[in-house]
Amino acid sequence: MILIPIRCPHCQNANICRNGRTSTGKQRYICKNPECPYKTFTLEVHPYYGSRKEVKEKITAMAVNGSGIRDTARTLKISPVTVLSELKKTKKNRKCESKVTSSA
Incomplete structure (x- = not known):
């Protein structure tokens, strides 16, 4: 099993948890850093x-x-x-x- 460390793209904090899925089915994550300006994010960014x-x-x-x-x-x-x-x-x-x- 391979573990890929995931960091918050805004504050670079490694303390994150999975937080459901978006309406398009992408995995959503939540940052546990209280000073982070954005609480949730997704890793998959595919613009139109x-x-x-x-x-x-x-x-x-x-x-x-x-x-x-x-x-x-x-x-x-x-x-x-x-x-x-x-x-x-x-x-x-x-x-x-x-x-x-x-x-x-």
């Missing part, structure tokens, strides 16, 4: 794939090349809502950049 920088760049590149929203979402395996919101952000950023360059 659509929020990564390289995926956002792919969304913009596919839109410039003429791919549709559903096609982009299907290809990158993300939500069409994510594709739409990212394209709206890109459009707003380009308007701000064009105003700055035209006034200079």
